[in-house]
Amino acid sequence: MKALLFAIALAACVGKPARPGAWKLVTGANQPGGLRSPRLVWDPDLHAIVMYGGDRLDMPSDAMWSFTGSAWQKLCDPCGVQRHRNGFTWDGQQLVSFAGEDTSNGDAYTSDVFTYGSSWRPETTTGDVPLQTTFAQLVAYHDRLYAIGGYSTGGPSVKVASLSGMIWRAEPDAGDTIASTGSESTVDTEHDRILSLVDTTGNTEEDGVWAFDGTTWDKLCEPCTGVAKHGASLIHVPGHDVTLLLGGELHDQSFVAGSRVLQGSTFVPYDDPVTYPARADVGVAYDPERDLVVVYGGASEDCQFGCDETWELTPE
Amino acid sequence: MNRWLCAAIVIAGCGGKDPVTPDAYIGPRPDAPPSTCQPVSAVGQFYRRSPNPRMISGTHSYPDHTVDIAITDPDLRWDDASSTWQLYYHGPNAASYQAANTPMIRHAESPDLATWTIDDAPALVAGLDSTAWDHMTTETPSVVYNPDAIPERRYLMMYSGANAMFGTAGFPAYAIGAAFSSDGKTFTRIAATDSPDGQEGLVLTAGDAYFGMNGVVADPEILYVDHKYHLWFSSYACAAQCTAPSAYGIAHATSTDGIHWQVAEAPVKSLLQMSAVPTSGGGQPTVIYDDVHCRFEMWLRADATGEANDQPIVFNNMVGLWHATSPDGITWSVNYAGTRDLAWNSATPDDGEHLGLLTGADVAVKGGSRYMVYSGFDNQNVPTGFALPDRSQQGYESGVITLNVAARDAL
Numbered sequence: 001m002k003a004l005l006f007a008i009a010l011a012a013c014v015g016k017p018a019r020p021g022a023w024k025l026v027t028g029a030n031q032p033g034g035l036r037s038p039r040l041v042w043d044p045d046l047h048a049i050v051m052y053g054g055d056r057l058d059m060p061s062d063a064m065w066s067f068t069g070s071a072w073q074k075l076c077d078p079c080g081v082q083r084h085r086n087g088f089t090w091d092g093q094q095l096v097s098f099a100g101e102d103t104s105n106g107d108a109y110t111s112d113v114f115t116y117g118s119s120w121r122p123e124t125t126t127g128d129v130p131l132q133t134t135f136a137q138l139v140a141y142h143d144r145l146y147a148i149g150g151y152s153t154g155g156p157s158v159k160v161a162s163l164s165g166m167i168w169r170a171e172p173d174a175g176d177t178i179a180s181t182g183s184e185s186t187v188d189t190e191h192d193r194i195l196s197l198v199d200t201t202g203n204t205e206e207d208g209v210w211a212f213d214g215t216t217w218d219k220l221c222e223p224c225t226g227v228a229k230h231g232a233s234l235i236h237v238p239g240h241d242v243t244l245l246l247g248g249e250l251h252d253q254s255f256v257a258g259s260r261v262l263q264g265s266t267f268v269p270y271d272d273p274v275t276y277p278a279r280a281d282v283g284v285a286y287d288p289e290r291d292l293v294v295v296y297g298g299a300s301e302d303c304q305f306g307c308d309e310t311w312e313l314t315p316e
Numbered sequence: 317m318n319r320w321l322c323a324a325i326v327i328a329g330c331g332g333k334d335p336v337t338p339d340a341y342i343g344p345r346p347d348a349p350p351s352t353c354q355p356v357s358a359v360g361q362f363y364r365r366s367p368n369p370r371m372i373s374g375t376h377s378y379p380d381h382t383v384d385i386a387i388t389d390p391d392l393r394w395d396d397a398s399s400t401w402q403l404y405y406h407g408p409n410a411a412s413y414q415a416a417n418t419p420m421i422r423h424a425e426s427p428d429l430a431t432w433t434i435d436d437a438p439a440l441v442a443g444l445d446s447t448a449w450d451h452m453t454t455e456t457p458s459v460v461y462n463p464d465a466i467p468e469r470r471y472l473m474m475y476s477g478a479n480a481m482f483g484t485a486g487f488p489a490y491a492i493g494a495a496f497s498s499d500g501k502t503f504t505r506i507a508a509t510d511s512p513d514g515q516e517g518l519v520l521t522a523g524d525a526y527f528g529m530n531g532v533v534a535d536p537e538i539l540y541v542d543h544k545y546h547l548w549f550s551s552y553a554c555a556a557q558c559t560a561p562s563a564y565g566i567a568h569a570t571s572t573d574g575i576h577w578q579v580a581e582a583p584v585k586s587l588l589q590m591s592a593v594p595t596s597g598g599g600q601p602t603v604i605y606d607d608v609h610c611r612f613e614m615w616l617r618a619d620a621t622g623e624a625n626d627q628p629i630v631f632n633n634m635v636g637l638w639h640a641t642s643p644d645g646i647t648w649s650v651n652y653a654g655t656r657d658l659a660w661n662s663a664t665p666d667d668g669e670h671l672g673l674l675t676g677a678d679v680a681v682k683g684g685s686r687y688m689v690y691s692g693f694d695n696q697n698v699p700t701g702f703a704l705p706d707r708s709q710q711g712y713e714s715g716v717i718t719l720n721v722a723a724r725d726a727l
């Protein structure tokens with residue numbers, strides 16, 4: 001109920017100009033519809049944030065969209081990847097999809113790699129191919145793509161692998177399970193590391209963050225916020241040296257409002273008063289040209305099977 | 317045989333006029349003082365009991381010269397009063413394997429799980445009226461004994477029924493029905509006037525579990541604990557064209573009369589493989605209440621896509637059964653990263669299951685031990701004309717569905 005009251009109060013603020021550090025609802029930017037766990041990434045070729053997939057109420061999305069700043073434009077639907085809950089990133093040259101569930105095969109977990117030129121195409125990989133997983137994270141770091149965690153048939157995973165030239169290499173295990181329905185891994189360029197939230201796809205609530213420098217995983221903090229949760233998201237804003245932790249869902253199935261910022265080895269409230277909506281399982285990316293963090297979709301009390309809102313933030 | 321056969325289970329109680337012990341209910345009530353609850357120590361493992369199989373479809377002929385072409389969805393309980401095992405199962409009845417069959421639920425009893433006496437009269441037959449909601453199929457029985465009920469309602473059977481396929485999903489549009497009995501042998505559906513849905517037998521639909529959505533509910537498993545019925549069942553919800561589930565997993569409901577149900581949680585979050593993902597659940601639960609240790613135990617199917625592809629037969633396969641425990645029947649603990657309590661052995665398949673396992677099993681209690689009955693696919697002692705769908709180009713092979721027993725002894 002608290003979250004609902006907050007949402008009502010928040011709605012009254014919609015339409016006011018955003019200020020640095022305050023989240024703003026982008027009205028009218030809801031074209032993709034309700035989506036839970038979509039994947040967002042900045043595409044420098046398109047000069048736009050691109051979104052792929054996500055869970056819809058009726059069926060998983062196989063669509064890709066780009067954000068103009070005021071609306072989402074459809075790039076393809078279906079896009080032919082037929083994966084959801086996949087990892088998704090930009091590798092410096094192209095968009096890449098990793099793993100996820102194959103909607104053409106009973107949602108079987110996969111470890112497939114697809115790349116996007118003018119269309120999506122499957123790639124053949126060799127080396128130490130990762131386990132078939134869902135909800136794995138994929139981030140570009142040190143000229144390699146890192147596939148982190150996810151959920152496999154063995155449960156929430158600590159496994160990490162990296163990909164270069166379509167050859168996989170096993171990396172050190174993460175210090176804890178990295179398996180979230182949110183966007184839980186980000187590259188902290190200022191400190192030259194990957195940051196990942198501890199999560200177990202909701203089986204337990206967690207409050208830890210681990211850091212990986214390409215060689216070693218180190219616990220950054222636990223507890224980090226004092227609030228154990230799942231489905232939170234993490235985004236680093238390069239140039240600002242700001243790392244934000246967004247929302248999440250509690251054990252009682254209520255949703256966490258507000259964003260927090262990393263200070264040293266703890267996360268402190270960022271938007272004060274709180275402007276980030278009570279939400280979990282969002283997609284998030286940073287647009288360096290507009291200097292905006294953009295959030296889409298997720299789940300909340302009034303959109304448990306997928307929210308259709310776009311929120312943006314000009315970081316302080 | 318093109319039906320989606322899901323096994324339902326029971327924790328049945330026994331009784332009638334004489335006081336008896338329900339099969340899945342042992343010791344004092346769960347509301348007993350905590351001091352009476354013993355701590356859980358070591359728990360043994362299930363192992364298959366020899367010889368298996370214990371029953372083979374099509375090998376028992378009824379006076380009208382018909383046979384049961386399958387034995388699925390077994391439900392077992394131990395009756396202390398008569399010192400017999402009471403078994404219910406879905407046994408589609410026909411003149412031969414290829415002939416049209418009549419879905420029905422059978423009752424059998426045994427002193428030792430080895431020799432069985434099968435009643436000639438079915439316990440419940442699919443709705444006779446072609447428009448009845450459970451005309452196409454009536455299956456997955458789960459029976460419980462309620463010593464507090466009036467004599468004609470001492471035994472309650474919950475079952476799955478349907479009268480159409482569920483869109484293009486490949487399985488029937490299941491709902492759940494209720495029927496009562498005074499002797500535990502033959503059951504009578506609740507009257508249409510008693511049904512919350514105004515249809516004879518019908519007590520629970522997908523709309524009760526998922527308001528405003530389409531879906532199915534099936535595979536009921538019922539217990540009577542602390543003067544209240546508890547029901548766990550498979551549930552599937554979807555929207556629009558229902559091309560993919562919005563939710564899939566085991567749901568939980570309670571009732572004081574077995575007719576009017578309050579859905580507590582659908583799906584039960586703590587039973588999901590990924591609690592944050594409402595489609596990551598399992599199905600076909602079987603539950604017991606262990607009031608020596610004051611906890612519920614559940615066994616369920618939760619296979620990943622393709623995980624049963626090494627089984628030759630392709631028909632509602634089951635890799636095996638996961639074990640979950642709960643102090644209250646509401647919040648469960650299950651370790652999906654561990655090993656199953658019973659699993660098909662692909663290297664050296666066991667007797668009675670050389671061709672795979674059929675989903676649906678039931679666990680009952682006798683003393684401190686747990687006894688499991690489950691259906692297997694086998695290629696031994698196959699009655700003439702019996703076949704099962706397989707992965708060959710031909711699409712089928714000689715085979716038969718069997719009933720088998722495994723047990724977990726008290727330590």
